[in-house]
Amino acid sequence: MNIAVVAITRGGLALGRKLAAALDRATLLEKREQVKTADLLRDNWHRFDGFICIMAAGIVVRSIAPLLEHKKTDPGVVVIDEKGKNVISLLSGHLGGANDLTRRVAAILGANPVITTASDTLELAALDLWARDCNLVPPAPRILTTLSAKLVNSGSLKFYSDKEFGSTPEGLERVLTLSEADFAISNRVYGDSDLPFFRPRDLVVGTGCNRNTPASEFKQALDELFSELGLAPGSIRNLASIDKKNDEEGLLKFATDNGWTIDFFTSDEINSLKNLEISFAALKAVGAIGVAEPACLLSAKSHLLLSRKRKWKNITMAVAQVPSTW
Template identity: 45%
Template sequence: MKTEKIAILYLTRGGGRLASRLTPLLPQSTVYPCKGTLRQTIVSCWQEYDHLVCIMATGIVVRMIAPLLADKRTDPSVIVCDEKGRFAISLLSGHIGGGNGLAEKIAAGVGGQAVITTASDVLGHTALDLWAEELGLVVADKPAFTKVMGKLVNTGRVTLYAGFPLSPLPADIVGVDHPEKADLVISCRSKKYLGAVLLNPRALVAGMGCNRHTPAEEFDVALAEACSEHGLALQSVRSLASIDLKSDEAGLLEFAKTRGYHIDFYDRDQLNGVDGVSTSAAVLKATGAKGVAEPAAVLAAGGGRLLVKKMKWKNVTVAIAEISNPLSVS
């Protein structure tokens, strides 16, 4: 689990005393006295830290961070405390950034009160953005997703269609039997449904074969073309797979690194043990494996269903398999 970095900033001697009380509670924190240097310190900490705990007036913090705000998925959380520790206000990035949880931890540690204003928390509803992130779901349309979050707050429930097994749903997320009835649809497909927001799980594995010295760009285009032609969401691709003979293929490795994909490599015996896939005499002669792209995809998907049989684009072959139960895979 990632160790999150916390910056504690204070202006006054009273703030310094509270900072000293917080450091044992937050051992991963660094304390910054900021008298005369607050603006510069906040700017330098903004990109470096996951959380900023500011012991000072809320108005000061708002004015300092306003020019830095970008996106709730990338901004650090900001918690504001008074120097007596009576209140810990979750000011920014409460859900995705973890600010609400940190404010509650601080308040509990110093005997204060956490101030949480996000509607889902106040009303006891599921925080949809946090729920989706915990399941590894990628939101296809963020503005529309925000509207669904508003519907949950206003009506107390939203509907969901999932093409995969799910753990028991929260009480305010109601499962339905067809995507046309849903507010949210979990699917690897790129198809959009009227009135529903698409949530793409990281559930696809791309098996890839290639000629030697194939450039990274060809892998990129081949995968995008395969997804587009078969109506699959490119952002649902979780990882890549190939034969172990390609473990030093520079273009493949560069492509995987650029896109953030893990690659699983399999030997010919493992690949030959997969049934129901296409065979190639040329591949068998060159590698000793009856095929690469299809069996590699199936193996890396844990025996999942082959959605896209091998396709060739220039020097690359690609096949895509779907993990059977991706929402249970970390």
């Protein structure tokens, strides 16, 4: 976390120097007399992941109000009084890291950490942080807010998962059927369920293609494949292919449109895999025993193919699952 320590008084600067020295990746921003606090924060707002402001909370609130965009992108903001008695998590407590930063700073100063988010004060799971740490794609923000409110109000939530789960945070209980659950975790589509789903990013789609295949054909092939398999596209971690396709415009656009990266592998890397069916067409065209199946297995670091190679006119696709336990 790249942290800015901002102070506006002589006493605040002394405290700021102490914190900047004690924290990793912390920079002290000294306000010059002719510069407004609001301008100092505005000019540095996108340079840092977190801000420690040693000043009155009201000054900070008025200064950052025009800068706020969304809790997913706003930096964490912590406020400290000049005497270092109270450390307040003011903004982006969960995703922005302000709550954790508050605890760290309070420990350094021997101060009182002030955290007001309900899940923290009640010592319950913060669903957004839990999803991020487990590499789960949460449901829509409105639904996530509803689930979080239910957790805070009732003290517990029940969830269904079709994969093994390790320890769960306080307030979350795993159940064995969808009918018992408040939400579910799965890379599969359950057509008769209206539960909110958290999607694990544990699927890799390997693909080969003919030259100049448009992005629309990749979308059509993927939609057909995932519909037949009953898999959720929201669980796709990335695509994979052979390096000879790293300039294929349709493939690159398809990945970009969906926010996916592509892992590319050489023919030597692909040919190092054993016990795969050899594609003589791929061997002739690109010098590899195949593309879709070996590429997704290499990317996923897995031996589990959820789908063998499927063929369309210009495209081949296969799906591998990333080994994982939450």
